[in-house]
Amino acid sequence: MTDGAFASPAAVEDPDALAVTEQAQGDLAESLRELVDACVRTRVDDGTLMAVAQEVRTLTQRLLARAQSDPLGIEATSDGRLRDHGNPMVGMRNPIAPPLAVTGDADGTMSASLCLGAAYEGPPGCVHGGMVAAVLDQVVGSAPAMIGRPGLTAYLNTSYRRPTVLGTEHVVRGWIEEVDGWKVRARGDIRDPQGRVTAEADALFVVPRWAREHLGTPTGDAAGIDPADTATQGPATS
Numbered sequence: 001m002t003d004g005a006f007a008s009p010a011a012v013e014d015p016d017a018l019a020v021t022e023q024a025q026g027d028l029a030e031s032l033r034e035l036v037d038a039c040v041r042t043r044v045d046d047g048t049l050m051a052v053a054q055e056v057r058t059l060t061q062r063l064l065a066r067a068q069s070d071p072l073g074i075e076a077t078s079d080g081r082l083r084d085h086g087n088p089m090v091g092m093r094n095p096i097a098p099p100l101a102v103t104g105d106a107d108g109t110m111s112a113s114l115c116l117g118a119a120y121e122g123p124p125g126c127v128h129g130g131m132v133a134a135v136l137d138q139v140v141g142s143a144p145a146m147i148g149r150p151g152l153t154a155y156l157n158t159s160y161r162r163p164t165v166l167g168t169e170h171v172v173r174g175w176i177e178e179v180d181g182w183k184v185r186a187r188g189d190i191r192d193p194q195g196r197v198t199a200e201a202d203a204l205f206v207v208p209r210w211a212r213e214h215l216g217t218p219t220g221d222a223a224g225i226d227p228a229d230t231a232t233q234g235p236a237t238s
């Protein structure tokens with residue numbers, strides 16, 4: 001979603017072929033996540049490092065043999081799916097993305113599990129604070145999107161309560177606090193396996209003026225949900 005440019009639905013003429021392609025794209029990204037992790041943690045000798053770098057550059061050229069010049073954007077397919085595959089938090093084609101798998105509860109609370117490795121280290125053994133904020137931005141921001149208000153982040157105030165430890169399963173949640181027209185205030189947190197909050201966020205998401213005419217009627221997962229009904233909605237559990 002960029003200023004003034006909204007993706008139009010891409011027709012899915014052959015869902016089976018698309019599924020095969022998406023499987024291959026996802027597998028490539030996953031193999032690159034493994035490569036990134038290995039790149040950070042490897043202790044092989046210098047000669048091996050140089051040889052591998054050369055091999056990787058050769059592979060890059062194979063992929064660039066046919067590549068688009070623009071970023072992927074967000075596509076809505078004619079079978080109703082949102083394809084945000086380049087997104088750095090959830091994008092299945094993006095090796096930078098963990099990727100988060102964000103799901104919604106019946107009460108509108110969004111959640112995802114989070115377990116990050118060496119590539120995301122900030123303080124020793126802990127997740128980088130910028131990554132923590134980015135994860136919260138995505139999960140908390142998906143709550144407004146679910147009710148047909150896919151806003152941009154106007155602010156995201158993040159409080160870091162305790163370190164978010166690498167290699168440990170955490171739960172990230174986001175929920176709506178208040179809906180005011182095209183503005184949605186939402187909150188979220190990250191909890192460790194003991195249920196302790198490691199970070200929390202208070203955020204405002206605003207559907208920009210240029211996008212509002214495209215969102216007159218909530219679509220997809222937001223269909224049938226009246227944003228007015230979710231005002232002052234809280235999380236399922238505290």
Ligand SMILES: CCCCCCCCCCCCCC(=O)SCCNC(=O)CCNC(=O)[C@H](O)C(C)(C)COP(=O)(O)OP(=O)(O)OC[C@H]1O[C@@H](n2cnc3c(N)ncnc32)[C@H](O)[C@@H]1OP(=O)(O)O
Nearest residue numbers: 074137138141142145150152153154155206207208209210
């Ligand atoms: C369809 C597909 C979508 C899929 C999405 C999937 C998942 C999504 C998950 C994504 C997660 C990741 C998401 C990302 O990574 S989003 C990327 C990071 N964020 C940005 O780049 C946003 C940049 N800013 C803007 O584009 C605009 O300024 C926005 C959109 C914020 C406003 O827009 P616009 O300029 O057109 O409108 P307006 O200025 O008339 O303001 C309108 C109203 O808002 C109020 N206001 C504005 N700013 C603030 C503020 N800071 N505090 C308090 N209030 C604020 C303002 O007072 C006014 O209120 P009112 O006078 O009406 O009462």
